[in-house]
Amino acid sequence: MTQSAQPTSVWLTKKTFDRLSAELEDLRGPRRHEVIERISAARDEGDLKENGGYHAAKDEQGKIEASIRQLEEMLETADTDAAADDGVVTPGKLVTYRFAGDDEDAKFLMGAREIEDDYEDQDLEVFSPQSPLGAALIGASKGETVQFEAPNGRTQRIEIVDAVPFTD
Template sequence: MTQSTEQGTIWLTQDAYDKLAAELDHLKGPGRQEVVARISAARDEGDLKENGGYHAAREEQGKLEGRIRQLEDMLARAEVGETPQNDGVVEPGMVVTYKFVGDDDDEAETFLLGAREIEPEGLTVYSPQSPLGSAINGRTKGDTVTYEAPNGKQLEVVIVDAVPYTG
């Protein structure tokens, strides 16, 4: 899992760092080779102006190179850290359960406070820079927090729980 903790630094667990590094290695090696082979094969088919396979492979190459640059940047700015302590304090790397003031407990919602680079299956991720994320970051289980939603409305939530993400 990843979380941006401040402008420019991305906090990663060791597992997340290893997964992103493995993806980068694959893209720079076999991934690039596969795309180059498809471009070469399509080029051999003749007229490039009307060659859909060639243009699709070139577009895929652009996306691959963009992802490589993104991963290189993230890993260069990464700070590998430990899973946060289980102390009820909301911080990047915590799974947070909250509810709106006045809602029943069964209406509580849960999310991971982090960045979307590695979004765990079945768990929504909110950035620490999002309106809710920035309002609750550093707060504690049981706190009531007011924040401004993107539509300008003031919302009030109660932090029901905050536990370290262990996935």
């Protein structure tokens, strides 16, 4: 008997958690109900083989149900707790880094990509722990230099300048 893998937690800001929760409720309620009504109305028109409105509504229903499942899983495994202020790169940290040989610092937030939508006005870049950069830096500490393979196949060396808990 094979055990199913436990879903890994995903770090979200409270603002993003609240937005995604509201989006889930909208999908479960008004959006789902609207599509069901459109499917019912299209069925009442008769022949479903030639009914474009019916097929479009059924496609939309499938997309809504997939979005509901995805949001439910994300929110069930979400972590919104503040990260420890220990200088170690973990989800929930604002990471300041620089490429080796460069003297210009850059920053990103380690967390779920969905966070970016809530901070567009701040031009906040977000990397997940599963991204090449995030996976390479996770667990590294302030002052360390880490090597990783960039998506273009090149090996990059990055120095961690700082890793502090993200605050809104």
